[in-house]
Amino acid sequence: MRAIRRRNVRLLRAAQDAVGRAGYMLDGAGAMLLLCDRAGMVLDAAGDTRIRSRGEENHLHPGGLWDEGAIGTNAIGTALHLGKAVSIAGVEHFCEAIQRWSCAAAPVRDPLTGGILGAVDISAPSDENLRQGAALSVSLAMQIEEALRRLGLQEHQILIDRLLSRRNRGGEELLLLDRYGNRIWASESFGRLAERFDAGQRMIEEFASGSGAGGEGDPRALAGRMREVLPEADVNLISENGEPLGLMLAFAAPRPRGGAVRAELAAIAETGPTMAAICAEALELIESGVPLLIKGAAGSGKETLARALHGAGPLARLPLAVVDCGLMDAESLRGGAGGLPGAVGGTLAQLAETGGTLVMDELSETPAAVQAPLAQALAHLRREAGAPVQFISLSSVPLSERVATGALRADLHFRLSGAILRLPALAERRGDLEQLVKRFSEIYSDRRKGSALRFTPAAMLRLQAHDWPGNLRELRNMIEALSATSFSRLVDVTDLPQGIAHGPGKMREDTLRDRERAEILNAVAQCGGNMTETARRLGISRSTLYLKLEQYGVPRGRRH
Template sequence: MRIDIRVKTRLSGRAVYFSGKRRMEETVVVNELSLSSAMVSGLGSVDKETCTLNINLSPNSRVELPAQLLRSTHKNTVFRLYFPEKQALDAIWAFLRRQAPDNGSCPYCGMALQSDCSLCGTCRSPLDIMDSDYLERHLQSTFLTRLESRLPRCDSGLLLRLLSTVDQSIVGAPPALVDDEFVGTAPALREVFAMIRKAASTDMSILVLGESGTGKELTAQAIHERSQRRDQPMVVVNCAAIPGQLLESELFGYEKGAFTGAYARKAGRFELADGGTIFLDEIGELPPLLQAKLLRFLEDHTVERVGGKHGVHVDVRIIAATNCNLAAMVEQGTFRRDLYYRLNTISITLPPLRERGGDILVLAKFFLQRFGAQEQSELHGFSPAALAAISAYDWPGNVRELINKVRRALVMATGKFIEPEDLELARVAPFARHKQSSALSCSREQILDLLEQNGYCVTRAARALGVSRPTFYASMRRHGIDPSRANSVPYLPLSAS
């Protein structure tokens, strides 16, 4: 039995798909249409599993729908339709309701109807299709059937997000964390989710710890969006990206005439975040003078602009983040102990990608699906060899590195599946590039000395060596220095396992 009303039509339309890198477009005629499928003619031989159907419902109404090939003959091609936007669903339904046959037969099974009946005597389908709530009732009654037809195209991560969305809608919880780094179900990540929910309900200062690329800013954003300050601004400041002599005026603002070029009063980032949240990234890079000024602000929430004589009270919540070992920097005397305790009221430690187990493959497939759709890629997925390489790789750059490698693979792949070479995993080892030679030449003792000299801050140590942080992390692991033990001094060797 059909689950949807199907009507015969002669609608004009276009099928858009990609053959290699070429965008192909063919004029088609839609001969049959329902909420779940469309049968078209005029389409040549189709070797593409998915395409976009543009259907002209009337001179003033057109819908654009993703479609999946179901079957094809020499005359007709049948596609399953998908509705990422409710507006398209409503437009199709309005057309179907207008065109539904009024010939005494059931629009579902086609059998003859008795007069004045609300249900078909054969298929028991309701016939009150003109009622305003019919579509809602129909979708509810056919939901499981529609979902079952889509299950083969869903991975475990997508199903979990679907269940979470439904459950949270039922209990009235905030939306799930489904952004880049937060895709996955690893135990360490679930602990982060729990901490985010708890931290969002308070107004305390929060310290987010984690390697580069693990999602520290994303974590701050998630906390802000789930807090009582969600409708107020969230201001982001990268303390390492602003020169020390300018950072004070950026954070606290300045008065007119405070220095050469200060032609007008300017509000600082703290004032701009009034009522909301300020995210101080790379807090370990904050100069000593500003550490003292930040401590004073945490005590009285009063901003004193550069060149100003009076303070301005500001209501703002501080979230700080770093990939440095602040505890070690406190012991070294490069970071104020009192400021550390003030910021570390609640701490959230983000797991590196290598510790997230099966989430690595879930994330890789998630990014391939997202970026592949953006690029209209014909790739069918990762080869078994590519999946094995992804699982075996250490991912020193964490999720950010994974994103870049998947993007590269979409461009470099020549077959239907991504191979390890497309990801630069099989033929390029972490230390093979000439830019990393300086890290290669360092002994274990030299790496440890660099860390000690720079207060166990990986950012500073990498900068001193002239390499990126992921490269320095990889060099640490190569010499048996475990980055995950960054909160304890001295660094301990990796276990043999």
């Protein structure tokens, strides 16, 4: 019985409050409540003590089995078999011994999969209160299902928190699954693993199908099978208080092919002339092996550029490791390169053997206590590595200022700053904004298998006016959210985040109106006064175009 209760811990937890309240209501009312699992096994009982004692004579107690196949017609078994609420009174029961009882039961379904998890039964030794019992059983089932929904949301948040707390391990691809095998999140390039992951995908689909049909929703079985068919994957079972909630699968990223990775750098360069010049200079430096420092405000795309440079450079087929300097401590630096063993030390030791690219993220945040051993380890790596190693450092603040204040060792700074590139803030790249919006819209439309977002002229003007304190990260997050929520795929001012749609920008309202008016007039001229074609080019409806023309005092052209 203990094992059965463990297997149904979610149902019991979700039903705890509802069973407790109903038991209090039924105490002295001549009826009792039974909570059963999907097999018809009674897990819990509450209600009138006298009635519960009588029920034990007929196995209406925890541990009693009321499967219709074994007992015949009864409220619990029949409700589970039919998947709907039923009432069985007196002689309607198959077994003569329980024909003195009147029972009403309703199934409890998992709100995510729709599968039946169990049933709630109200039983009494007469049929006087059968109608009220039927209503109560349905009400209790609904309460339990709502509690299960809340538990599901809590589990989802726990899984996301575990994902976010996982340290980057250098280019690995991640997949996060819930307890039923449903995909919660996948890293951007996970789709490239199709060939390696094919067997695992089939297994996940089979598991998810079984869970939806009333399976246990226990990812332990899936974890064991995944480890068998995907020995190269790191399969992590995520649990909370001993209860398994889901799986996280990690794959070492496949070695990219030259054409594909060079395309990533080319895509960055194509966002505007400023980035084209920066990418060209950066690639020359990478090809010469000079240690490179990329500085720029948070969210300006430093790590994205560093990864693209690795993929387009001469070491593209060697490992890429990204180290968060702010998270370093003495423990992480022990025993790797230069005799230091630990997470970072192990990364340096691997690069010493294989060669590759080391990206030092936020070098300025390196704790003072580890700067000296880190400098020694990097010197050892540079000197003793059996293959070329490229250093790329990233910083959101000027390192020279950190050196001047004593917060950063000068030797560490100069060792990693052979050449310095500055990435402009997004506010300095307003001319690139339209191309960036297009690029991010295409990325998220491909990922969601839908059409790309389109922005009205007024919406684009608002984007141009925004200061973008979060830089590319803010823009990318906004477009990802819009891509997930936009039904029409056409974004207007009212669809934008409030701070962008109504917040202060560098442009005055009249300037925005002037620019929109000029853009509309230009489109009308290019379309020869054809309003249908003009509206199509601007990405708005013809009625909206007419309203805009009237608003700006512009006579209408030909109607088509």
